[in-house]
Amino acid sequence: MSNISRRSFLKVGAALSAAAAFGCTKGDEDEVYTPLSPQDDLVFDTEEKVVCSSGAYNCGSRCHHKIHVKNGRMIAMTSAGDVPYDACKELNENNPDEFVHDTLATMSEGKQVQYRACARGYSYISKTYQPDRLKYPLIRDETLGFPKGDVRGFRRATWDEALKKAVNMIVASYNASDDTNIGYVTGTGRQWIHYNLVARFRKKFPWVWFNNNESTGNTDGAKFDSIGGTSKSNSRTDRFNSKFILTWGQDNSSTTFYQVNAYWMETKIREDLKTPIVVISSTYNDAAAMLATGVEVTYKKWQPSDTTAVLGQETEVYQENYIDGDLAYHSYEITGGATGASTKVQVPAWVACRPATDGALMVAMMYVIYKRGLYDRKFLQDACFGFFKGQEIISTAPAKCQAGMPVWAPHDGKIGDTGDQISTGKTFTGKKMVVPAGYSFEEYLESLEQSTAAGGWLSSDGSDDSNKYAGVLNYAARLTGVSADIIEAIAIKYAETKPAFLEAGGGPQRAYNGLEWCWLCFCFAAMCGHTNKRGGGPGMTMYSTPDEMVYEERLSSAWNSGSSRVDPWSGATIATNLSAYPHTAITGNDWRTPEQIVEAVKLETAWYENPQTGESTYPYGIRPNGPIDVSGREKPIQLDCFVVVHANYMVSQANTNKWAVALRDHLKSLIVADLHMTPTARYADVVFPIASHFESEYFGDPFIFGPTARFYHGKAIEPMYECWTEEKFEQTLWSMVNDALGISNGDITEGGIPAYIAETARPSGEATYTTRIAPSTYYKELVTENVQTPSWEELKNKGFYDLTIPADKPMVGMRDITIPGSVDPKTNQEIPEDHKIATSTGRINFFSPFWYLRMQTLKQDPANPASAGFRTATAKYIPNREGYEKFFADIDLKNFTGFKSANSQRTYKLLYLCNKPRYRAQSVLDNVSMIKNEVKHHGVRMNAIDAAERGIKDGDLVYVYNDRGCIKVHAEVSYRLPPGVVSVEHGVWYRPATDENEQVTIWMCKNKDNKTYEPVKVPVDLGGCANVLTDDCFTLDPTFCVQTLAAQGGPCEVSLTKPE
Amino acid sequence: MSQWGFYFNQDRCLGCLTCKMACKNWNEKRRGDASINIRSYLQDNQEYASEQNGGEYGVGLGQEENQNIYLDSEGRSNYEEFNKFYMKEDWRRVETYEYGTCSLDKSTNTFVQGVDRRYLTISCNHCSDPVCVKVCPMGNIRKDPVTGAVLVVSYESCISCGKCKEACPWDAPQFYDNNFAAYKQDDPKRPKMTKCTLCVDRISVGLKPACVAACWNRALDAGPVEELIAKYGEGNITTTLPEFKSSQTPLGDTQPNIFFKKKTDRIRK
Incomplete structure (x- = not known):
């Protein structure tokens, strides 16, 4: 130069x-x-030092970041694509692009050599350097004369003063009520230190603990007694073995689960293997637009005279692409079924389905498979329970699942009249069970051929009686928006392609009826025998993959977080639902009836013995003083104090306006630690400034559905301002609480809380690395003995370490555990307990004995739709609360009127969808202008036909509203959404209008009867927070059942003018 | 000289903006206002915890409604204040194109789906006969002798006349404030033209441009033109896309150095 x-x-x-x-x-x-x-200045700056880092803040999948640092400041960021192109050429003469463009060959060997960042990652520096970083502790000072929620009410404080105030608030709350009074919420901290710490701590405290999570809650809840809490899907590279990929409600280019590099792998599968991919989604996402191919399916038409197929002799065992003979697909001689002429149907790349009707679409597909006899009978008989009428089995349930949680009966009872007696708190193992009449899945599918008046799907006017098959599918089509021939074509393609992969994601499960959809996903895969096959999988990817099993030890927050707490014995705390926190803070009641809460709290805080060992199996201890009785209290669950670390629940949880009321008028104290003044932090009494992930060193694990790689989080800069690292804050605060309550450190752990954090909750990066980098025995057996692990110093330079799973040696998550009985026919060896499906039957349940028993005791109050209780003991479609069925004047779904609200008397004609954003991780990054400004429209997306009917043009400022609130945002008009559906992306910060003219009337339930809604004046949200529209009434037996929030499929309207 | 160019595979691009974000990250110090809008609070560590805002929270306690991205009731925000601290110029631009419709068949209440989305991301095409070079009255835009990149010679010599921006079919010349003509000539804040440099600094040490290295779906590539043609095959690439504006200008064909693969129709049997 x-x-x-x-x-x-x-x-x-x-x-x-x-x-x-x-x-x-x-x-x-x-x-x-x-x-x-x-x-x-166009000369390469060699003065810059590069520090390797990785994603954080609920970007669960992680990727590789290179932070360029100069003079103590972060200058720029690059990612894994920064490899010299000439060096690559030399290394790979034949594949000059191996490093810049991973080849199919390298990827199918499992070598995802580059974990490149997405747009979110490139805004992390900007997030750290935002001018509005919290710089020192703040205390709300009432003498300043501002109400809670007004940022002018804060004054600067020292750490010492702020910590003392926080401790006093926690202690006061603890002393104010003897048992149930501290709500604990945590969020997007770097390593979920809060979960680990509080899970340990709470054996000394009567916490109110949320038994759900907003991301995967319905998946976790569904799998509990359908496929087992610790079941796993297939390893990521097993997609290479699939011959048809059906992606449902997932877009790997946007989600924080899996990650963009999984999308890239699928791009190569589409291009090079020509695998057909179909995307079912309520929105035309980029998986639908750019990844999916669509598929042409040829099949026989159903004639009105055709009858349900009957399976005869087994004719064929598919020999291709499975591991062992005993895990083969089976097919049969079919009598009956479709006999009409052959037809060709083109399934488009994007199959648009109305929000929260996904379960109905799946049931319709399973109906098609059943009627045509395309199911795997042997698999359903041997590995499943409850598909066939009157199926009789002896339970092979393990006493506990792999995570150590017990698989015990919740109540006394029998499964079927001739079943064995089952006792509360005892294992199901060895008990005879018979599917009770009317509870089999087969009977459910047959019941669809009843009139709508009788609960089926045939028109009550009799018009479908001559062709019931068509009638059932036409009802499903009217409901879901997917035409009958496409429903048939996808069903047949998925059933007949062996193996086929159902990549079911997190979208449809984020609904009131999402749990049942997840359950159906497991059943859908099982019905076709895909569950335990290479190239197949158990039906959902939105949960644990066996990729985690490549390491000997792996951080898995899920099993001690709320999300897997599906048994009441796990921690002696009061379980509720995070969506119900505002209702609980206001009424003392989390949408359950007081009687239900009394019963649940007794159950949750009682001493239960492990019938086999006589000890508690759960590591977090048991209340020594016996069950807590909350009967007769004014507030059965008293929530006085929230401690919130790195979370913004007002924005990320349901019903934001109700959060505002709860935080402002009802909650006694709120303690927040964060990087920025979030909308939630504005209501705090004390705010602590926390350092970003660039300001300390650590070791990064992806979430359990992420890649196999582990990442180095370097310390790029010193902590800025007066910020403390999260662990320093936690150590100090909880040590002080410990001292103030007179609990000796020894009760928590030897060496006290600081030692506990350092050793267990969040050891140093190097200490974590050494325990979590070792390859597992399983990996060595399956892939290779030869693994060279880099030293900590080497990892620092390289940034990440990866143990790869080749596509031809996939980990098939359900391979072992779908063998019924206690002996593996291949090895003749006893199957270990932890290789069994951890359900009440030891099988995949279409009918759940556990939930059946629970339902016998905990009856749902039909007059109170909000009351708790399982909705079904058999997998089935459950209409959404305020779902699309309620938009019609008739139960045949033929006279569309829109949703008529009894409270507001308004009519809403649109369904809302709150999908996860590409440019935020939940609500994180919404205040970062660098990324926010790049997203041209971040308001409401709507179909051009709906917009035209309302006189709305692209870019217009519009009001989006329902009975729960109103946002004022710009409209993005396109065909990205089907008619009748609007989408407001999740995670935009709530920004209430201060103008008195920008107020609306909403209806809010603040009564513990859970029924009385009253009008409340609230400001319009000018930010565009999706949860202003969503429903907090969501609790469904939080004792046993985890849930996500009801983000999809409720009624709303869009207008150029403000509603009254 | 070995002329470099870009390759864009439309079949892979999903408009995720990672290329654009990576560009802004890498070229942060080259933004037009790099020496004007400085993060003063990052000047040195002493100032972090200083009393520069009167010892108040963030951008000033009590002024948050005006001093933050929180909007007031008129929908006004203080984005501009925050926007000062990152690159406003879009050296790389990502556009979305939607074709067809998704409508409702009222007789069956089902969706009729015929929508198709495509993306295009372009920066400077580092033309062989760049029109910006021809129209610049200061002779301030030149071709790099090593890579053929079209570069600004001297930031100071730019008179912000905007002729290059007008002439370029693809809006490659950029200003940190598009209202640049409103600034007085002697205003030190008067925005000057900046543009994609092809990351010649990175190329000089053997790295590909930041946008290319960042693209996780490998829709972008860059390299010497003859290498790109050899790599992707003459029959598989095109120099035009329906979404790509024509290179014909009143001063002739600019001869852009960019190759495309069009989004394919991919229904599988």
Whole structure:
């Protein structure tokens, strides 16, 4: 590069301007070019130091970041694609692109060599350097005269003062009520230190603990007694073995689960293996637009005279692409079924389905498979329970699941009249069970051929009676928006393609009826025998993959977090639902009836013995003083104090306006620690400034559905301002609480809380690395003995470490545990307890004995739709609360009127969808202007037909509202959504209008009867927070059942004018 | 000289903006206002905890409604204040194109789906006969002798006349404030043209441009033109896309150095 100075450049530049005007390719090239080397700032800056880092803040999948640091500041970020292209060429003569463009070959060997960042990652520096970083502790000072929620009410405080105030609030709350009074919420901290710490701590405290999570709650709840709490899907690279990929409600290019590099792998599968991919989604996401292919399916039409197929002799065992003979697909001689002419149907790349009707679509597909006899009878008989009428089995349930949680009966009872007696708290193992009449899945599918008046799907006017098959599918089509022939085509393609992979994601499960959809996913895969096959899988990817099993030890927050707490014996705390926190803070009641809460709290705080060992099997201890009785209390669950770390629940949880009321008027104290003044933090009494992930060193594990790689989180800069790292804050606060309550450190752990955090909850990066990098025995057996693990110093330089699973040696998560009985036929060896499906039957349940028993005791109050209770003991479609069925005047779904609210008397004609955003991780990054400004519209998306009917043009400022609130945002008008559906992306910060004219009336239940809604004036939200629209009434037996929030499928309207 | 160019595979791009974000990250110090809008609070560590805002929270306690991205009731925000601290110029631009419709068949209440989405991301095409070079009255835009990149010679010599921006079919010349003409000539804040440098600094040490290295779905590539053609195959690439504006200008064909693969129709049997 030229050494001439900038000043001399200027002179040369000016002198040559005339020559340049004729174009640089003309004239004397030497004269023109020689002095015109690039500006001096276009020279590569070798002064910059590169620190390896990784994603954080609920970006669960992680990726590889290189942070360029100079003079103590972060200058720029690059990612895994920063490899010298010439070096690659030398390494790979034949594949010059191996490193820049991973090849199919390297990927199918499992080598995802580059974990490149997505757009979110590139805004992390900006997040750290936002001018509005919290710089020192703040205390709400009432003498300033501002109400809670007004940021002017804070004053600066020292750490010492702020910590003392926080401790006093926690202690006061603890002393105010003897048992049930501290709500604990945590969130997007770096390593979920809060979960680990509080899970340990709470054996000394009567916590109110949320038994759900907003991301995977319905998946966790559904799998509990359908496929087992610790079941696993297949390893990521097993997608290479699939012959058809059906992606449902997932877009790997946007989600924080899996990650963009899984999308890239699928791109290569589409391009090079020509695997057909179909995406079912309520929105035309980029999986639908850019990844999916669509597929053409040929099948026989159903004739009105056709009858349900009957399976005869087994005719064929598919030999291809499975591991062992005993895990083969089976097919049969079919009598009956479809006999009509052959037809060709083109399934488009994007199959649009109305929000929260996904379960109905799946049931309709299972109906098609059943009627045509395309199911795997042997698998359903041997590995499942409850598909066939009157199926009789002896339970092979293990006493506990792999995570150590017991699989015990919740109540006394029998499964079927001739079943064995089952006792509360005892294992199901060895008990005879018979599917009770009317409870089999087969009977459920047959019951669809009843009139709508009788609970089926045939029109009550009799018009479907001549062709019931068509009638059932036409009802499903009217409900879901997917035409009958496409429903048939996808069902047949999924059943007949062996193996086929159902990549069911997190979208449809984020609904009131999402749990049942997840359950159906497991059943859908099981019905076709895909569950335990290479290239198949158990039906959901939105939960644990066996990729985690490549390491000997892996951080898995899930089993001690709320999300897997599906048994009441796990922690002696009061379980409720995070969505119900505002209702609980206001009424003392979490949507359950007081009687239900009394019963649940007794159950949750009682001493239960493990019938086999006589000890508590759960590591977090048991209340020594016996069950807590909350009967007769004014507030059965008293929530006085929330401690919130790195979370913004007002934005990320349901019913934001109700959170505002609860936080402002009802909650006694709120303690928040965060990087920024979030909408939730504005209501706090004390706010602590926390350092970003760039400000301390650690070791990064992806979430359990993420890649196999582990990442180094370097410390790029010193903690800024007066910020403390999260662990320093936690150690100090809880040590002080410990002392104030007179609990000796020894009760928590030897060495006290600081030691506990350092050793267990969040050991140092190096200590964590050494325990979590070792390959597992399983991995060594399956893949290779030869694993060279890098040293901690080597990891620092490289940034990440990966143990890869080749596609031809996939980990099939359900391979072992779908063998019924206690002996593996292949090895003749006893199957270990932890290789069994941890359900009440030891099988995949279409009918759940556990939930059946629970339902016998905990009856749902039909007059109170909000009351708790399981909705079904058999997998089935459950209509959404305020779902699309309620938009019709008739139960046949033929006279569309819109949703008529009894409270507001308004009519809503649109369904809302609150999908996860590409440019935020939940609500994180919404205040970062660098990324926010790049997203042109972040308001409401709607179909052009709906917009035209309302006189709305692209870019117009519109009001989106329902009975729960109103947002004012810009409209994005396109065909990205089907007619009748609007989407407001999750996670935009709530920004209430201060103008008195920007107020609306909403209806809010603040009564513990759970039924009385009263009008409340609230400000319009000018930010566009999706949860202003969502429903907090969601609790469904939180004792046993985890849930996500009801984000999809309720009624709303969009208008250019403000509603009354 | 070995002329470099870009390759864009439309079949892979999903408009995720990672290329654009990576560009802004890498070129942060080259934004037009890099020496004007400085993060003063990052000047040195002493100031972090200083009393520069009167010892108040963040951007000033009590002024948050005006001093933050929180909008007031008129929908006004203080984005501009925050926007000062990152690159406003879009050296790389990502556009979305939607074709067809998704409508409702009222007789069956089902969706009729015929929508198709495509993306295009372009920066500077580092033309072989760049029109910006021809129209610049200061002779301030030149081709790099090593890579053929179209570069600004001297930031100071730019007079912000905007002729390059007008002439370029793809809006490659950028200003940190598009209202640049409103600034007085002697205003030190008057925005000057900046543009994609092809990351010649990265190329000089053997790395691909930041946007290319960042693209996780490998829709982008860059390299010497003859290498790109050899790598992707002459029959598989095109120099035009329906979404790509014509390179014909009143001063002739600019000869952009960019190759495309069009989004394919992919229904599988």
